[in-house]
Amino acid sequence: MLTSISSFLGSDANLIWFMIVLPAVVGVVLWLIKNYPLRLILGLASAAANLLFAVSLFRSEGFYKVFPFAAGGLNISFNVYGFSSLFLTFIAVCFLLVILYSVVYFKGKKHAGLFLLYMYISLAMMNGAFMSDNLGILLFFWEGLLCTLFGILLINNLHHPRTAVKALILAGTADLLMMLGIIITAYQAGTLCISQMEKLPVAGAAAVGFACMMLGAIGKAGSMPFHSWIPNAAEDAPTPFMVAFPAALEKFLGIYLAARIVMDIYDVQPGSGASIAVMTIGTLTIVLAVAMALIQKDMKRLLSYHAISQVGYMVLGIGTALPIGIMGGIFHMLNHVIYKSCLFMTAGSVELQTGTTDLKQFSGLGRKMPLTMTCFIISALAISGVPPLNGFFSKELVFDAALESNIVFYLGALLGAFMTAISFLKLGRAAFGGELKLPAGRQNVRESGPGIFLPMAVLAILCVLFGVANTLPLDGLLGPAVGDPHKYSGWPHSATLVVISVAVLLLALVDHLYGSRKSGGALYAADHIHYAPGLKTIYDLAERQVFDPYIWLLQIARGVSAVCNWIERGIIWLYDDAVVGIVKGAGNLLQRANDGSLSRYLLVAVSGVAGIIALFLAIN
Amino acid sequence: MQVIEYTTLLVFAVPLVILLINILLPRQLAEKSSIGLAYLAPLVQIVATAAGLVQIAQLKQHEFAISWNLAGAVSVRFAVNVFSLVLLFCIGMVTLAAIMVANRTVPQKRAGFAGLLMMLIVGMNGMVLVTDLFSLYVFLEIVGISSFVLIAMFKSDTGLEGAFKYLVMSVLASIMILTGLAFVFMQTGSLQYDQVGAAGGALVGPGAPHLALMYTAMALMIAGFAIKTGAVPFHSWLPDAHQSANTAVSVLLSGIVIKIAGIYGFIVITNFFGRLPGIDLTLALIGTVSIVVGALFALRQSHFKRIVAYSSVSQMGYILLGLSTGSVLGLLGAVAHVFNHATFKSTLFTNAAAVHEQTGTYDINELGGLEKKMPVTSFSSLAAFMSTAGIPPFAGFWSKLLIIMALWNSGDWVFAAIALIASIFTAAYFLRLQRKVFFGKLLDKFAQLTEIGGSVKWAQIMLTVVTIAAGLLFPFALRYFGGIGIL
Amino acid sequence: MEAVIYICLGLMLIFGILAVMLRSLLKSAIALAGASAMLAIIMYLLGSVWAGIFELSVCAGLITVVFISAISLSNTDKEDLPRLYEDAKRMAALPAVLIICGVILILIVAKTSFMLPAAVPAVExxxxxxxxxxxxxxxxxxxxxxxxxxxxxxxxxxxxxxx
CATH class of the missing domain: 1.20.5 (Single alpha-helices involved in coiled-coils or other helix-helix interfaces)
Known part of the structure; x- marks a missing residue:
């Protein structure tokens, strides 16, 4: 059956109709439906159908379709092959879970339909982006996601769109950089189609193109310096958005493109300048973001900073340009999607029951919500890199690659792992441990319903599965897709690394216990780091948005605007005052020669004659 | 052959005949009907020259005598060619417009006015038709005297003063032209165009004293004709004369007299002696300075007619620039601009007459918002302004384009650039005029204003139609002239 | 012969200035007649007989008669032109200006060897x-x-x- 579906999709323009247009249409329909059961059924059905299509495409041997569209090499060309169809499948699975979660979450709340509309259009755009082979068309779908991002962030915030604007500007800047990168790359390669490109060397103008495209790709994923809207979104946007976008979908897109850049478009050598630059960005992201996460007292904000930090691992892995690193980065992305989505879902579950995610307002929920707590614990262990969960294995691959490149990067990654562990210990004990404290008016806390619990459980199980049986994802799915025949599955081959990682985890535990003892409670377990001398000043500045690149952009924009205003005033002065004044002055001056006196006229005339004679004499 | 002969004969004879009739009629009848009778002269002239233009295609030049045939070869005859016919057509058109305006603005002494107008027409026609420098001078004098009297005859204070200034400067011009003529005669022994032209080529070259004499002659003649044209720095009489004369006379003066008396003289004398670099440079300099200075002056004026008069000074500069290139394209552009200037300048003075008749003032600071009450005047003024500024599809665009192209082709791109930039000034002062007089809010005292009627309105309509038609048909006209081999 | 011509030229110049500057219209007309007469003499001396005859009869004769009759027929005060047309400064400056212009002209003629060319093709x-x-x-x-x-x-x- 799968083959018949895939061949059906492969004929004519069915790819476009069924992978791109159909989700959009379903989104519109769901927007108009107000009935909850109907919405649930239609949402699940359409997500399942999309999954079916994606799986069939993955199982087929792939095809390449070209639809002539416009001049200048801008054809709609789709390349459905192993790598891209794998990601289509990942997205489809993720989407199914997210839709179930969202529909249940939004029951009884406003703007459910609008949210679903944007989600489905985003799905359509993402399908198109994964399938497209032509960089111009890729850009079109990429930009489409910008619109839906903006739209979702405007839900509930129509009058205070600060997050939406910030996200638009930051993501827009990343997209502009990517556009520039695409233009330079296309110019260097002579074509817009990735499959027709030979790997370009990273030198000269191509280096600029590489840098821009890379920045655009990882910026979309949420790496620094395009990250600062995500914590804001954690406060303003609905939780299912956090589940979907910063956790999962954007990571898929960004890392997909980053991997393709390094694998197909540019020839990045390990140890080259480009590689080091990318790794630096990755490491910085890891450390700085998790440092910020450490001090947060709101669950969603904390999780969003972690989302940023984890991207650093992926970027670091891909930036090494070693096969082990690329594989590690992509695997880490997959794992991250799984455990971060699960974590956000638990946060949403808590929010549905207590009405808030502010850790200062509740604690000790473990007794009332045991299932949520279990899922949380599993995902937290995964993200901290505790064996034998999936996070451990992907982190080990990245550590291996980082150590092979340079010890500095390895140490940075290790530091990040340390702080990740600390912050999750704090979060877990603060939210679910300790004595029960509930916000006022919410005494009736109980476990969430099956609609919320089911997706969480599936993801938690996947965490365990992909860790224990990591042959399936690594050698079964990712290996063939990337085209790397080396087997990375099984226990990491370097025992030293494992020992060091475990040691770091134990150190984190000790530090957490010490900190909570010292500052009075799990919630304040990280305060001794927060208020350490030197770090305290940096944290203060960060809280005041001094390090926020968005604020820098705004300042620059204000400066440019002031300069333009000054120039404009100068030009207006020139036209309104200067020119007019000169002309009037000249006219006034001349009028003195023409004042009605005949003798003056004659004088002027005679001197004119003399002038002419003089001119004649001069010429000859 | 026949048509041409009739053309030229009519052009010469009809005004004289009308004059005779005018003189012979009893006084009362003459006063009433003289202007009406005077319409015949320009109408006949227009028709005759149009017919002649069609016929002249076959031959380049037609020489003829009047009343008796001339035997000797050295006799001086009248001659007519394509350019003369175009100029004759202009004369007819402007005179027609002037008579239509005079119908309203000349209350007394109509017979005298008509008679002098006929003399002026004959004088101008004669200037265009002769082939001898001395005869040119004679007819120039006729034009000068009749225009002087036309300015002065209504004996207003300013009229007499303006006429006197014009007279004095005109006399200076005549003296200089005559002296120049004399020097040329000394060298070449003849004053006929072809003989002077033939001898001129030989004079440029050997012999310093001869050359100095020739250059002095050229300088004097240029200066003389420049005074007649109203080019800077010889322009000073022009605004005063235009302002103080009756508006019908202003139409004549600016519309045709300064061009026939001045520009045609330039065309004649620059065709001798080959292309001396001194002459070209002098013409170009005078032209450029005229354009800029005329425009600068016009920007400061607040009397309707003075603005238009200074605009004439400026436009004469364009024509001189066209002549200074020495190429056929430049000459064509210059003559085309003569035609266009005749049209739009007459329109503007007619508008001045209309405004004055209805509102009683020429001061633009006291006027405003007239377009609501005087739409025809306003529209024709707008059309004239756009033609002057060189905006397509009005006629002025083409002639300006030709002149600038000719300048560019002959390498004088500095002058071309200045001419182009000065177009901004042209637009500026006319826009100012337009805005202050016609646009804006209608002042309360003009609430009862009506459009001018009668012949003045028809004059405006006719001239506007000519402007627009000339602009639209210009390419075809160029092609026609190219077909008959002028270009 | 040359000297006589120059003397007549000078007299003509003086008569001309008088014609413009005299206050009495009548005396002005007579000065104009004198200038014309001098011109006629010069023309005769230079060889154009007919021109001289016409000049004398028409300008110095006929025109002067017309002028004088017109003046006598008009109502203006023949003797004293209104004082407001006088300008003492300019009157005093006139001789100086004339002399300067004369000197300039002589210099030009001398410097540029502004000679009447001898080999002029004479008109038969x-x-x-x-x-x-x-x-x-x-x-x-x-x-x-x-x-x-x-x-x-x-x-x-x-x-x-x-x-």
Whole structure:
């Protein structure tokens, strides 16, 4: 059956109709439906159908379709092959879970339909982006996601769109950089189609193109310096958005493109300048973001900073340009999607029951919500890199690659792992441990319903599965897709690394216990780091948005605007005052020669004659 | 052959005949009907020259005598060619417009006015038709005297003063032209165009004293004709004369007299002696300075007619620039601009007459918002302004384009650039005029204003139609002239 | 011969200045007649007999008669022109200006060797006056006729008082 579906999709323009247009249409329909059961059924059905299509495409041997569209090499060309169809499948699975979660979450709340509309259009755009082979068309779908991002962030915030604007500007800047990168790359390669490109060397103008495209790709994923809207979104946007976008979908897109850049478009050598630059960005992201996460007292904000930090691992892995690193980065992305989505879902579950995610307002929920707590614990262990969960294995691959490149990067990654562990210990004990404290008016806390619990459980199980049986994802799915025949599955081959990682985890535990003892409670377990001398000043500045690149952009924009205003005033002065004044002055001056006196006229005339004679004499 | 002969004969004879009739009629009848009778002269002239233009295609030049045939070869005859016919057509058109305006603005002494107008027409026609420098001078004098009297005859204070200034400067011009003529005669022994032209080529070259004499002659003649044209720095009489004369006379003066008396003289004398670099440079300099200075002056004026008069000074500069290139394209552009200037300048003075008749003032600071009450005047003024500024599809665009192209082709791109930039000034002062007089809010005292009627309105309509038609048909006209081999 | 011509030129100049500057209209007209007479003499001395004859008879004679009759017929005060047309400073400066202009002219003539060229192709006066007048210069006849007509019209237009 799968083959018949895939061949059906492969004929004519069915790819476009069924992978791109159909989700959009379903989104519109769901927007108009107000009935909850109907919405649930239609949402699940359409997500399942999309999954079916994606799986069939993955199982087929792939095809390449070209639809002539416009001049200048801008054809709609789709390349459905192993790598891209794998990601289509990942997205489809993720989407199914997210839709179930969202529909249940939004029951009884406003703007459910609008949210679903944007989600489905985003799905359509993402399908198109994964399938497209032509960089111009890729850009079109990429930009489409910008619109839906903006739209979702405007839900509930129509009058205070600060997050939406910030996200638009930051993501827009990343997209502009990517556009520039695409233009330079296309110019260097002579074509817009990735499959027709030979790997370009990273030198000269191509280096600029590489840098821009890379920045655009990882910026979309949420790496620094395009990250600062995500914590804001954690406060303003609905939780299912956090589940979907910063956790999962954007990571898929960004890392997909980053991997393709390094694998197909540019020839990045390990140890080259480009590689080091990318790794630096990755490491910085890891450390700085998790440092910020450490001090947060709101669950969603904390999780969003972690989302940023984890991207650093992926970027670091891909930036090494070693096969082990690329594989590690992509695997880490997959794992991250799984455990971060699960974590956000638990946060949403808590929010549905207590009405808030502010850790200062509740604690000790473990007794009332045991299932949520279990899922949380599993995902937290995964993200901290505790064996034998999936996070451990992907982190080990990245550590291996980082150590092979340079010890500095390895140490940075290790530091990040340390702080990740600390912050999750704090979060877990603060939210679910300790004595029960509930916000006022919410005494009736109980476990969430099956609609919320089911997706969480599936993801938690996947965490365990992909860790224990990591042959399936690594050698079964990712290996063939990337085209790397080396087997990375099984226990990491370097025992030293494992020992060091475990040691770091134990150190984190000790530090957490010490900190909570010292500052009075799990919630304040990280305060001794927060208020350490030197770090305290940096944290203060960060809280005041001094390090926020968005604020820098705004300042620059204000400066440019002031300069333009000054120039404009100068030009207006020139036209309104200067020119007019000169002309009037000249006219006034001349009028003195023409004042009605005949003798003056004659004088002027005679001197004119003399002038002419003089001119004649001069010429000859 | 026949048509041409009739053309030229009519052009010469009809005004004289009308004059005779005018003189012979009893006084009362003459006063009433003289202007009406005077319409015949320009109408006949227009028709005759149009017919002649069609016929002249076959031959380049037609020489003829009047009343008796001339035997000797050295006799001086009248001659007519394509350019003369175009100029004759202009004369007819402007005179027609002037008579239509005079119908309203000349209350007394109509017979005298008509008679002098006929003399002026004959004088101008004669200037265009002769082939001898001395005869040119004679007819120039006729034009000068009749225009002087036309300015002065209504004996207003300013009229007499303006006429006197014009007279004095005109006399200076005549003296200089005559002296120049004399020097040329000394060298070449003849004053006929072809003989002077033939001898001129030989004079440029050997012999310093001869050359100095020739250059002095050229300088004097240029200066003389420049005074007649109203080019800077010889322009000073022009605004005063235009302002103080009756508006019908202003139409004549600016519309045709300064061009026939001045520009045609330039065309004649620059065709001798080959292309001396001194002459070209002098013409170009005078032209450029005229354009800029005329425009600068016009920007400061607040009397309707003075603005238009200074605009004439400026436009004469364009024509001189066209002549200074020495190429056929430049000459064509210059003559085309003569035609266009005749049209739009007459329109503007007619508008001045209309405004004055209805509102009683020429001061633009006291006027405003007239377009609501005087739409025809306003529209024709707008059309004239756009033609002057060189905006397509009005006629002025083409002639300006030709002149600038000719300048560019002959390498004088500095002058071309200045001419182009000065177009901004042209637009500026006319826009100012337009805005202050016609646009804006209608002042309360003009609430009862009506459009001018009668012949003045028809004059405006006719001239506007000519402007627009000339602009639209210009390419075809160029092609026609190219077909008959002028270009 | 040259000296006589120069003397006549000088006298003509003086008569001309007098014609412009004298306060009495009558005396001005007579000074103009004197200037014309000097011009006629110069023309005769230079060899154009006919020109001299015409000049003397028409300008110095006929025109002067017309002027004087017109002046005597008009109502203006013949003796004293209004004082407001006088300008003492300019009157005093006049001789100086004249002398300066004269010096400049002489310098120009001398410096540029502004000589009347000797080898001028002389026009053969083979044709009689009649031939030239009627045939060769027919155009000028028409010109003259029209000039006279214009003059008459001018007088009528400017000076006719009765309507």
């Amino acid at each position: 006066m083979a044709d009689t006056f009649r031939e030239i007048f009627w045939n060769q210069r027919q155009v000028d006849i028409w010109g003259q006729v029209i000039v006279v007509l214009t003059g008459a019209l001018t007088v009528v237009a400017l000076f006719k008082e009765r309507e």
